[in-house]
Amino acid sequence: RKEVEQDPGPFNVPEGATVAFNCTYSNSASQSFFWYRQDCRKEPKLLMSVYSSGNEDGRFTAQLNRASQYISLLIRDSKLSDSATYLCVVGRGSGGFKTIFGAGTRLFVKA
């Protein structure tokens, strides 16, 4: 079992739709949580950090459930430019930490 698991998709949605991605992690020692976005053949870019209290950035809302070891990302009013792969990322460790990437969920937003 992978340490960070995501539904690979693809998710095909029309413009304006709301889409939700889920991610689970297996290591309870994980300390930090992020969603990254990766466009084809490009490096990942930080989309947002994820906090237990939940956080929102414009059309994007992230939630963390530590008890269930579950992270979510909600995208409202999807735009064509949202088409990308969304990576769930978990960080752990203090003296020699690691970041573990999920395999990503592909999103296609169509006109």
Place this chain on the structure above:
Amino acid sequence: GAVVSQHPSWVICKSGTSVKIECRSLDFQATTMFWYRQFPKQSLMLMATSNEGSKATYEQGVEKDKFLINHASLTLSTLTVTSAHPEDSSFYICSAGVGLPRYNEQFFGPGTRLTVL
């Protein structure tokens, strides 16, 4: 945000040759740099963590003698793929961290696409 560059952005080489990839933090000093590898349609896999002035810490299954990492300064880390073979063809990405060892945001370089013929 902080900028990380990588050079070269792509490279094609013959089997058996060595390839050096540079990762630079342009406007900040990076405590730690990370090297990842990504095969098509797969996730980024951490290869090693390097701290300036000390030996890199390699992940299980990554050959340290094949993937040589040098982190000579707070703004430069290099990855050398020695005696490259076609199975080493991949997308290599570095990232630099600030405010570590507590996890903070990593800033990724644009990646280097290596093709070994």
